[in-house]
Amino acid sequence: xxxxxxxxxxxxxxxxxxxxxxxxxxxxxxxxxxxxxxxxxxxxxxxxxxxxxxxxxxxxxxxxxxxxxxxxxxxxxxxxxxxxxxxxxxxxxxxxxxxxxxxxxxxxxxxxxxxxxxxxxxxxxxxxxxxxxxxxxxxxxxxxxxxxxxxxxxxxxxxxxxxxxxxxxxxxxxxxxxxxxxxxxxxxxxxxxxxxxxxxxxxxxxxxxxxxxxxxxxxxxxxxxxxxxxxxxxxxxxxxxxxxxxxxxxxxxxxxxxxxxxxxxxxxxxxxxxxxxxxxxxxxxxxxxxxxxxxxxxxxxxxxxxxxxxxxxxxxxxxxxxxxxxxxxxxxxxxxxxxxxxxxxxxxxxxxxxxxxxxxxxxxxxxxxxxxxxxxxxxxxxxxxxxxxxxxxxxxxxxxxxxx
Amino acid sequence: xxxxxxxxxxxxxxxxxxxxxxxxxxxxxxxxxxxxxxxxxxxxxxxxxxxxxxxxxxxxxxxxxxxxxxxxxxxxxxxxxxxxxxxxxxxxxxxxxxxxxxxxxxxxxxxxxxxxxxxxxxxxxxxxxxxxxxx
Numbered sequence: 001x002x003x004x005x006x007x008x009x010x011x012x013x014x015x016x017x018x019x020x021x022x023x024x025x026x027x028x029x030x031x032x033x034x035x036x037x038x039x040x041x042x043x044x045x046x047x048x049x050x051x052x053x054x055x056x057x058x059x060x061x062x063x064x065x066x067x068x069x070x071x072x073x074x075x076x077x078x079x080x081x082x083x084x085x086x087x088x089x090x091x092x093x094x095x096x097x098x099x100x101x102x103x104x105x106x107x108x109x110x111x112x113x114x115x116x117x118x119x120x121x122x123x124x125x126x127x128x129x130x131x132x133x134x135x136x137x138x139x140x141x142x143x144x145x146x147x148x149x150x151x152x153x154x155x156x157x158x159x160x161x162x163x164x165x166x167x168x169x170x171x172x173x174x175x176x177x178x179x180x181x182x183x184x185x186x187x188x189x190x191x192x193x194x195x196x197x198x199x200x201x202x203x204x205x206x207x208x209x210x211x212x213x214x215x216x217x218x219x220x221x222x223x224x225x226x227x228x229x230x231x232x233x234x235x236x237x238x239x240x241x242x243x244x245x246x247x248x249x250x251x252x253x254x255x256x257x258x259x260x261x262x263x264x265x266x267x268x269x270x271x272x273x274x275x276x277x278x279x280x281x282x283x284x285x286x287x288x289x290x291x292x293x294x295x296x297x298x299x300x301x302x303x304x305x306x307x308x309x310x311x312x313x314x315x316x317x318x319x320x321x322x323x324x325x326x327x328x329x330x331x332x333x334x335x336x337x338x339x340x341x342x343x344x345x346x347x348x349x350x351x352x353x354x355x356x357x358x359x360x361x362x363x364x365x366x367x368x369x370x371x372x373x374x375x376x377x378x379x380x381x382x383x384x385x386x387x388x389x390x391x392x393x394x395x396x397x398x399x400x401x402x403x404x
Numbered sequence: 405x406x407x408x409x410x411x412x413x414x415x416x417x418x419x420x421x422x423x424x425x426x427x428x429x430x431x432x433x434x435x436x437x438x439x440x441x442x443x444x445x446x447x448x449x450x451x452x453x454x455x456x457x458x459x460x461x462x463x464x465x466x467x468x469x470x471x472x473x474x475x476x477x478x479x480x481x482x483x484x485x486x487x488x489x490x491x492x493x494x495x496x497x498x499x500x501x502x503x504x505x506x507x508x509x510x511x512x513x514x515x516x517x518x519x520x521x522x523x524x525x526x527x528x529x530x531x532x533x534x535x536x537x538x539x
Binding site: 182186277348356 | 490491492494495496497498506508512528529533
C-alpha cells in the first residue's frame, strides 16, 4: 500500500516512524522481501562526504558607519577575493577562490594551501576572519576602505549556496601516461599505477533515488551538519546517461543545487580541502532522506555497491582533451575492495569520498528523524529525470571576428 | 635481535665521514637506509632501520652520540593528525608499507607508526593535511 509524505510525517511526530540507512535497508529488504520492507519502512537515509568544488556562500555583513558600497569594488575575506556584483554589503565567496598572491602552479605542483573553502570552515568554526575592502565611493556610500575582523555571528545572513553537489556517480580516474599527474581526482601514478574513485556508492543520495521519484525542489536535507534544502537540479545535471537494468546511471549523471544557513552548520562537515597541483575545494557532508512511498522507491534504495558501475577514464589525455569514452567499467564493491582489473592489469584503488563519514551522516539523519527533530518535505517539483530530454553540451567555440 | 627505525642528524663536519660503515663493521649492525639527504646547510639526514644484537645496538648508539650525531626514533618525526583525517582513503594506494591502511569492513583509516618509512609519498596526496613529517 502506498504511503504519503504527510502520513510518514505523522508517524515521525509520534516517534513511530521506521527509519533505516541506505546500508541497513539492503539486508533488511533481502530478509523481508521488497513488498514487506516497503510496507514496514518509512524512510531510508543516505549520506555522502566528498569534495564538491561548485560550492560557496553569500553574506550580508551589515552597513558600516559611514556606509561603504562593496559592489563594484574589491572585497576579501582573509585575503581571499569575493564576488561583489550585488548591492552595497552583499557578496559571494566561492570555495575554490584563492588569495591573489597564491603562487598557484608556478612552482609545480602547487600546494593550494588556502582558499574560500578554508574561510568557510573557519567562519563556521566561529573564528574571526579579516574583512578588507576598497570601494570607489558615492554620495550615499562615501567610504572607500574597510578593514575589520568579522565572525559569523556579526553577520546578518551567511548562507551556503552550492550550485553543483552530490554527483550521482562519478568517473574512476587513472593515468595512462609515463609521468605523475596532479588532478582534481588526486595524484595519479603513471601507467595506471593507481585508480581513484569518488562516490559513497550504495550510501550516496542520488544513487538511492536514481530517477528522482522523491527528490526535488524544496526537499529538506542534512547539509554541512545543519539543515538545508534542495534548490533544484545542480549544474551539469545529465540524467540521460546509460543505466543498469536497475536504473542506476553508469556515468556521472544527476546533481543537486543546495542551500542552507551557515550559522547552523558544523565545521566537521564543511572542510577546506587542497588538491596538490589542482586547487582548493570544499568537502561537504550531505544526507538526503528518501520517503518510502511505494515498493518501487524501496527497491531503488536497496541498491548494493556491486550493482553500481562506474567508468574508468584516463586523466592524462582523454579527460583534458575532452575525448569521450571509457577504458573499463567497474563496480563499487570492486573499488572498495582496494583492487580493480583494467585492461588486464590489477590496479590499487583509493577513494576521495569518505565512506565512514557518509555512514555517520546517514545515521545522524536517521536519528534526527527518529527523534522527531526532522520532518520530510513534499517537493514543489521533482528533478528532471531520464525522460527529460536534457542533453549535456560541450562548449562549441565560435571565433570572435576582429573589427578592422 | 632488535630492530629500530631511527633518524640521524649529522652536523656538517661529519658529512664526509664513513659513519654507517663503522656501525656495520664495528658493531655488527645490519643497516637499511630508507632515506638520505644533505640539506642546504650541509647538515646530513638519514632515516635508517637498524637490526642487531642489543649490546651492539647500545654500543652503536653510544658511538653515534660520542661523535656528535643526533639520534631520534623515526616515530617522533611522522605525525598522523587523526582529527584532520576524513578517512577518504586517498593515501592508501600510495603508501608502500601499508603504514596507512584501511579496515575494509568499516572503511576506517589507521596509521601504524612502526611500519612508516618516512617516504613522504602521502604528503602531497592527502587533501586535508592530515600527514605531517617534521624533517
